[in-house]
Amino acid sequence: MEKLTFTMENYLEAIYELSIQENGARVSDIAARMGVTKASTSSAMSTLAEKGLIINEKYKEVVLTPEGYKLAKTVSKKHHVIQGFLTKILRVDPSIAETDACAIEHVISNDSIKAMEKFMHTEKK
Amino acid sequence: MEKLTFTMENYLEAIYELSIQENGARVSDIAARMGVTKASTSSAMSTLAEKGLIINEKYKEVVLTPEGYKLAKTVSKKHHVIQGFLTKILRVDPSIAETDACAIEHVISNDSIKAMEKFMHTEKK
DNA sequence: ATATAATGTTAGAGTACTCTAACATTATAT
DNA sequence: ATATAATGTTAGAGTACTCTAACATTATAT
Known part of the structure; x- marks a missing residue:
């Protein structure tokens, strides 16, 4: 697996933290936590989904795959x-x-x- | 002064280190030290010169201004x-x-x- | 002295992010 | 039930870097 960018690691970590603390990580929650727009977050989710690190279904919580979970936990x-x-x-x-x-x-x-x-x-x- | 990017700080530091260690920091030396092309370095030098942190005369050593020196030394x-x-x-x-x-x-x-x-x-x- | 090597810049394209604006879909409030 | 609010995506532009290719200028080697 090619190394994730600084930014993608941050998104992954935000998803992880939100998943365990709050009511799950929706695109809005992630955007708010990171101080970026929903548009930026949505685009990042596409990237992470392509890499098989998350599953993103519209209007549902973003879910980490086992691989994504492992990476997020490490960070x-x-x-x-x-x-x-x-x-x-x-x-x-x-x-x-x-x-x-x-x-x-x-x-x-x-x-x-x-x-x-x-x-x-x-x-x- | 607006904060420098990660990258610009790296260039500044390379110039500083080369200036004290070697025979001065030329564009080629900086590029070699940082593992980037001369083209990238040349472009970065324009940015740093615009900010008043270096003086870059073609075919001469890149020189830090007092402000550039101070910043580089801090890093x-x-x-x-x-x-x-x-x-x-x-x-x-x-x-x-x-x-x-x-x-x-x-x-x-x-x-x-x-x-x-x-x-x-x-x-x- | 002059061919060759080294040096440095510009142009143009590519990547990885950012944003705003516009729109579609779903949830909520009464 | 339905208007309004919240949510999420896409399109398009901007920033800050990267590179290769082409070229100009200066240094060097004989």
């Missing part, structure tokens, strides 16, 4: 590791850590994420 | 802080840390950078 997990590391270890303000995590999650290596996790466990703090 | 400094933090504190492999630093430097907040520096100083390691 989401990275997000939370970074968020935790920045706030707990580095004492960065939570809202700033949130913004940083949302950007860093798309570019950081798995190695660095693992190193953060390991560090947090051994420091147990 | 470069972020790069080194991240690189140091990943390798020294988190024990990430240097080449992986290099790749990560090059991406994270463009998206991380000043707060998180400061927190990394502070952590490294107090841990003194």
